[in-house]
Amino acid sequence: MSPPLVIKNGTVVNEDGMFKADVLVKNGIIVEVSPNITPLPEMELIDATDRLVIPGGIDPHTHMQMPYMGEVTKDDFLKGTEAAVAGGTTMIIDFCCPDHRNGESLMAGYARWRSWADPKVCCDYGLSVAITQWRPETAEQMAVITSPEFGVNSFKFYMAYEGTLMVKDDEMYRAMQECAKLRALARVHAENGSVIKEKEQDLLAKGVTGPEGHTQSRPEEIEAEATNRACVLAAQANCPVYIVHVMTKGAAAAISYHRSLGSIVFGEPIAAGLALDGSHYYDEDWLHAARYVMSPPLSRDPTTPELLMKLLAAGELHLTGTDNCTYDCRQKSLGKGNFTKIPNGINGVEDRMSVVWEKGVHSGIIDPMRYVSITSATAAKIFNIYPKKGRIAVGSDADIVIFNPKAYRTISKDTHHHNLDFNIFEGIKCHGVAEITISRGRIVWADGKLQTVPGSGKFVPLLANSPFVFSTQEIREKKAEPRIVERL
Ligand SMILES: NC(=O)NCCC(=O)O
Numbered sequence: 042m043s044p045p046l047v048i049k050n051g052t053v054v055n056e057d058g059m060f061k062a063d064v065l066v067k068n069g070i071i072v073e074v075s076p077n078i079t080p081l082p083e084m085e086l087i088d089a090t091d092r093l094v095i096p097g098g099i100d101p102h103t104h105m106q107m108p109y110m111g112e113v114t115k116d117d118f119l120k121g122t123e124a125a126v127a128g129g130t131t132m133i134i135d136f137c138c139p140d141h142r143n144g145e146s147l148m149a150g151y152a153r154w155r156s157w158a159d160p161k162v163c164c165d166y167g168l169s170v171a172i173t174q175w176r177p178e179t180a181e182q183m184a185v186i187t188s189p190e191f192g193v194n195s196f197k198f199y200m201a202y203e204g205t206l207m208v209k210d211d212e213m214y215r216a217m218q219e220c221a222k223l224r225a226l227a228r229v230h231a232e233n234g235s236v237i238k239e240k241e242q243d244l245l246a247k248g249v250t251g252p253e254g255h256t257q258s259r260p261e262e263i264e265a266e267a268t269n270r271a272c273v274l275a276a277q278a279n280c281p282v283y284i285v286h287v288m289t290k291g292a293a294a295a296i297s298y299h300r301s302l303g304s305i306v307f308g309e310p311i312a313a314g315l316a317l318d319g320s321h322y323y324d325e326d327w328l329h330a331a332r333y334v335m336s337p338p339l340s341r342d343p344t345t346p347e348l349l350m351k352l353l354a355a356g357e358l359h360l361t362g363t364d365n366c367t368y369d370c371r372q373k374s375l376g377k378g379n380f381t382k383i384p385n386g387i388n389g390v391e392d393r394m395s396v397v398w399e400k401g402v403h404s405g406i407i408d409p410m411r412y413v414s415i416t417s418a419t420a421a422k423i424f425n426i427y428p429k430k431g432r433i434a435v436g437s438d439a440d441i442v443i444f445n446p447k448a449y450r451t452i453s454k455d456t457h458h459h460n461l462d463f464n465i466f467e468g469i470k471c472h473g474v475a476e477i478t479i480s481r482g483r484i485v486w487a488d489g490k491l492q493t494v495p496g497s498g499k500f501v502p503l504l505a506n507s508p509f510v511f512s513t514q515e516i517r518e519k520k521a522e523p524r525i526v527e528r529l
Pocket residue numbers: 104230334335336337364366385386387
C-alpha cells in the first residue's frame with residue numbers, strides 16, 4: 042500500500058468548477074479537498090504550484106492486443122496502459138470482440154479479454170462488448186454479461202467491415218431493442234460497409250491500389266448516412282446510442298439533428314480527428330500514407346478538426362476517445378499493392394490529453410472545466426462510474442493528474458511509450474503536459490519516467506442503467522407503447 046499523499050498549492054479542476062485547494066489521498070481514495078492541509082511526516086508531498094489538479098483521463102475507446110485481419114495490435118494491455126498513464130489517462134474502456142459469428146459466447150470472449158488484460162494493466166479498465174452477429178443465444182448472453190458479476194454496460198455494433206465484424210440493420214435493430222431492455226448503451230461504428238466494399242472493388246479495378254484508395258472508398262457522406270441510420274434505428278428501438286469516432290461534419294450534423302428530435306445520442310470524436318486531416322492519404326511516401334489508415338478515415342476537409350472541437354465546446358459532441366489500435370510499419374505494409382489489406386488503426390491513448398488541451402484550451406475554444414468534462418467526467422457519467430471516477434472529490438478514486446498547462450512537449454515516436462515504430466502526431470507541439478499521474482493513489486508517472494507495476498490496475502465493473510443515460514427510459518417506453526384502436 043502506498044503512503045498517504047498530499048497535493049499542495051494546486052488548482053483543482055472539475056467539470057463544474059475550478060478552485061485552489063490541497064488534496065489528501067489515503068488508501069487510493071481522496072479523503073480531503075480543502076484550502077490548507079498540513080502534511081504529516083509519513084505523507085508523500087507533491088507541490089502543485091502553478092499546476093492544475095485534474096481527474097485522470099478516461100479513454101472510452103481502445104483496442105489493446107486486438108486480434109484482427111490475422112494480426113494483433115502492437116499495444117498490448119501493458120504497453121497500452123503504460124502509454125496511457127504517461128499521457129495522463131488513468132482508465133481505458135477497451136473493446137472486447139468475441140468471435141460470436143463462429144459461436145463463441147460473449148462470456149467466453151470476455152474471459153479471453155480479461156485473461157489478457159488482468160495480469161498486465163497498469164491502470165484501471167472496463168470492457169465494452171462487440172456483437173458481430175445476431176444469434177438465437179445472443180439475447181440471453183447479453184442479459185448475463187450485463188449482470189454485476191460481469192460488469193458490462195455497453196455493446197458495440199460495427200456497420201463496417203462487411204464479412205467479419207459488420208452486423209446487418211435488422212440484427213442491430215434487434216440487439217438495440219435488447220440493449221434498451223437491459224439498460225445497456227448501444228455504441229456504433231457508423232459506416233456503410235456494403236457500399237464501401239463495392240467502392241473498394243471499383244477503385245482496385247481502376248488501378249487505385251495505394252492508401253489514397255482507402256479514403257476514396259469511404260466518402261464522407263458514407264459516414265453521415267450510417268450515422269443517421271444508426272440514430273434512426275436506435276430511435277425505433279427506443280435505445281440511447283453512442284456514436285464512436287465521429288470524424289466528419291456530416292456525422293456530427295446527423296447527431297445534432299437526432300438530438301434536436303429528442304433522441305438520446307452521444308458523439309465521440311477522437312484525438313486523431315481533432316488534430317489531423319486526410320491529406321496524409323495522398324502523401325507520395327506509401328508508408329507515410331498507410332500509417333494514417335483508419336476507419337472512418339480522417340476528414341478530407343481541413344476545417345473539420347476545429348469544427349469538431351467547437352461542437353465539443355457547444356455540447357453538440359460529448360466526450361473524446363482515441364480508438365487506439367496500433368499496427369506497426371510491418372503490419373501496415375501487408376497492404377502494399379492492395380489498400381484494403383492495410384490493417385485499420387492509429388495511436389492516440391498517450392497523446393489525447395495533450396492534443397485536446399492544445400487544440401481545445403490552448404487555442405481558446407474550450408475552458409479547463411469543459412476539458413475535464415470531455416476527457417473524463419462525461420465518460421464516467423455515461424459508463425456509470427461517476428463520481429468514483431472523473432472527479433476530484435472526497436470519496437472518489439485517487440486517479441489524479443498534475444497537469445502543467447504552460448509546459449509543452451513535441452510528440453515523437455522516439456519518446457513515446459507505445460509499442461509502435463511511428464506516431465501519427467509526430468512533430469506536433471502541444472501545450473499541456475501531464476507531469477505526474479496517480480492511479481488509485483500510486484504515482485505511476487513522474488519526472489518523465491514510468492513507475493508502473495503490471496497488473497496493478499483493476500477491472501472496473503460498469504453497471505447497467507446509468508442514470509445519465511437511462512433516467513427517462515421508463516417514461517419514453519410508456520410514450521412509445523403501441524396504440525390500439527378499440528372498434529365495435
Ligand atoms: N478504427 C479503426 O480503423 N480501427 C479500429 C477498429 C475500429 O474501431 O473500427
